[in-house]
Each structure stands twice: as structure tokens, then as C-alpha cells.
Amino acid sequence: MSLQNILHKKFVLIIIFIFLIILTLLNSNVVSWYEEGKTRSLTGSFANSGSNDTTTMVLKLMKLGIVEGYAIRRIKMFNDRVYLDRYRRSYWFGDRYYALDNKYFLETRETCAYRMRDEERKDLEYEEQPSEPILDIIYQCQRYVQHCCGLDCCNIFCKI
Structure with missing residues (x-):
């Protein structure tokens, strides 16, 4: 040859x-990992869409003080985190600042991202770069006990 x-x-x-x-x-x-209205685990573990009612309520509560109040604000480093007592966890608008939050963001937790639909992210923008879209809501679940489930955390040992 x-x-x-x-x-x-x-x-x-x-x-x-x-x-x-x-x-x-x-x-x-x-x-499909990045489809609008879908939740994914940033560490690659199991995630599902969860309850639509819970997702709608979390979005409503998060946006209440930012875009639905009397003074519409843009997302910055100091106001990107919203703690919701009802769900006992913090949520971050977008993926720009959450990893810099060394008080509330824990690397030992399961980090989840919910990709917002167009109508859900309406009026949400960063102050520094309004042209950059805020696509995700980031939150965390207890690793090895819970998994990403819409905008909530579901117990691994229970079927949904």
C-alpha cells in the first residue's frame, strides 16, 4: 500500500x-436543557419541571419589589438576591452575581437554574448592561436530599 x-x-x-x-x-x-420554562441542575444531577403553581408564585413574589412596585428598579449586585421565607431559600436573578454572594451561595449545595420564558423576564434587566438579557433564576437545594424541581426543591426520596 x-x-x-x-x-x-x-x-x-x-x-x-x-x-x-x-x-x-x-x-x-x-x-432541551435550555428550553424556556425548564429547570436544570448546574451540577448535572436530576431535575424536573415541578409544580406550575409554585413556579408562578415564586416568580410573582420575586418580581414584586423589583418591577411591580411603584419604583421599577434594575438588577444590580446588591438587589439580585431575593429570600423567600415561604420556601426558605434564596433566589438570584440571572447568573451574573450569584457565585459572588459568599454569605448565601454555598458551593456544597445543589445549584439549580430555571430558564424564564419571554413574558416572565419582561422588564428585567441589569443596570450596568441593559442589553444583556436576564435568562435564568438561580437557587439552591440540599445536595443528596433534594433535587431541582421547577422553582422549588423536591425530596429525592418522594415520587412526584
């Missing part, structure tokens, strides 16, 4: 391999 035939066969194998990778990516559910 000549060197040219060997190189030609290797080239064909590489092309077939790249084609198979592209075909696999097109058929995978990678896009």
Missing part, C-alpha cells in the same frame, strides 16, 4: 467520524 492510499483512508475515516459526531449532536437533547 502506498502512503497516498493510507492517508486517503485516514482522511475518509476522520470525515466519517466527524459526520457521526454531528449526527449524534443533532439527535441529542442538549437543546
Whole structure:
């Protein structure tokens, strides 16, 4: 076999391999991880959509003081976190500042992200860069005990 035939066969194998990778990516559910209205775990563990009622209530309570009050405000580092007593957890608007919050953000917890729909993120914008969209709401669950469940945390040992 000549060197040219060997190189030609290797080239064909590489092309077939790249084609198979592209075909696999097109058929995978990678896009669904970032669908609007879906929740995902940022650590790659199990997550589901949870209760629509809970998700709606959390969104309403979070936006109450920011965009539905008498003074509409933009999201900054000092007002991106909202603590909701009812759910006993903190929620962050967007993914820009949550990791910088060294008092409330705990790396030992399961970090979840809910991708807001267009109508849910209406009027939400960063003060420093209003053109950058706020896509996610970040929150945390107890690792090994709870999983991401809409905008709430569900017990791992209970079926939903």
C-alpha cells in the first residue's frame, strides 16, 4: 500500500467520524436543557419541571419589589438576591452575581437554574448592561436530599 492510499483512508475515516459526531449532536437533547420554562441542575444531577403553581408564585413574589412596585428598579449586585421565607431559600436573578454572594451561595449545595420564558423576564434587566438579557433564576437545594424541581426543591426520596 502506498502512503497516498493510507492517508486517503485516514482522511475518509476522520470525515466519517466527524459526520457521526454531528449526527449524534443533532439527535441529542442538549437543546432541551435550555428550553424556556425548564429547570436544570448546574451540577448535572436530576431535575424536573415541578409544580406550575409554585413556579408562578415564586416568580410573582420575586418580581414584586423589583418591577411591580411603584419604583421599577434594575438588577444590580446588591438587589439580585431575593429570600423567600415561604420556601426558605434564596433566589438570584440571572447568573451574573450569584457565585459572588459568599454569605448565601454555598458551593456544597445543589445549584439549580430555571430558564424564564419571554413574558416572565419582561422588564428585567441589569443596570450596568441593559442589553444583556436576564435568562435564568438561580437557587439552591440540599445536595443528596433534594433535587431541582421547577422553582422549588423536591425530596429525592418522594415520587412526584
